[in-house]
Amino acid sequence: MSARELVVLGTASQVPGRDRNHNGYLLRWDTEGLLFDPGEGTQRQLLLAGVPAAAITRICLTHFHGDHCLGVPGIVQRLSLDGVPHPVTAHYPASGARFFARLRNASVFHEVAELVEEPVERDGPIATGAFGELVALRLDHPVESFGYRLAEPDGRRMLPEQLARRGVTGPDIGRLQRSGSIRVGGRTVRLEQVSEPRRGQRFAFVMDTRLCAAVYRLADGADLLVTESTFLSADAGLAERYGHLTAAQAGQVAAECDVRKLVLTHFSQRYRDPAAFHTEAAREFGGEIVVAADLDRIAVPKRHSGGSRSSPSS
Structure with a gap:
């Protein structure tokens, strides 16, 4: 098993479907496990993926639409049920603190695990450690939303x-x-x-947003970019109206930002052919493209030599 990989737990936008669960993505990064946007059913998806709750060290929410957070109650309670011994840090937009409080205390349970809340108030670094630096940048969505970028220090x-x-x-x-x-x-x-020189690895996570400067800053030089591609270009008007990206826009970002591997996800249930997302993105981006499916395991590309590129931190 790769020491650095993305475990895809769900790929549907708005509502789950027969083949796609609500959102959920676990980034395994050495000893860290960053759980992004756990939607409804994430706890069961972890079971199906063979990932224990103890693998989670951080929970990162982009925003508080239900398909990105309704799995929080189950995850929080599972941490205590399994007696996870290490602290788990929760990052989320500070403007939604009341929603997180409701999710965290959605029902009666015996809280044993240590959940440390670190709300995100502004653009910039939100955590540093042996894993590198975790940065949050505000996106463009009808409700406050942040994207995340994890950057390993350059080395030799x-x-x-x-x-x-x-x-x-x-x-x-x-x-x-x-x-x-x-x-x-x-x-x-x-x-x-x-x-x-050995360039540190970069991971970027971009969910519900229109195209904006922060999308490009998050994606810049990413080894693995995970991004929403809710709509196809035929529905670009809907994407703009509701604050989303098309697959073509995701491909454009990947191409302009020198991304190594592009992962498309967060698909509208209106579409039946996943290959169409690949086709659209590939017209803009010539690199590796993955149209994510539930329970996929996607390796972070191996480190490569070369000069360093700066990581956005503000």
């Missing part, structure tokens, strides 16, 4: 041949990484001589 990849050539072995490798240079056999070896 050690080159075994260059290490051997300069006689750097064992504990000296770690010492070199920490200090930037060491003395070996009477000579100074610098980190840049035995390594190359």
